[in-house]
Amino acid sequence: MVATGEQRLTEAVLAATGGEGAEVVLDHVGGETFAACLPATRVDGAVVNIGRLDTAVSTIDLDALSYRYLRIHGVSFGFTRAAELGEVIATAGRDLLPAVADGRVRALIDSTYTFATGVEAWGRLRSHRAHGKIVLTMD
DSSP states (O other): OOOTTSSSHHHHHHTTTTSSOOEEEEEEHHHHHHHHHHTTTEEEEEEOOOOOBBBSOOOHHHHHHHHTOOEEEETTTTTTOHHHHHHHHIIIIIHHHHHHTTTOOOOOEEEEEGGGGGGHHHHHHHHHHHSSEEEEEOO
């Protein structure tokens, strides 16, 4: 995990990968974080933008995109087409759930709220200060 409040994303990923970059980058933040993902991705790698917690606008270095032969894909689960969503769910069941079960993948939890304090949870999410998922619990 790279805590971008403490480290620069590109440099941290390159250091962790011996200068190669990550094969696949899942960007949930957008904005300048999306731009930093490009040079942190290895040659012939892929960047998938999933969210825009920061902003939907980003200025990118086209050399980082072109010289690394990157593939960029954008998705929005709020507006995903039915056939694609079905494939995402099927793939997650097959590939992701075993990794969650054995601890290779785990969610980073920023904070937990009760359903009754959902408005506060929404405020935390929209504050752009959350580092991880916002969880709502129900009685």
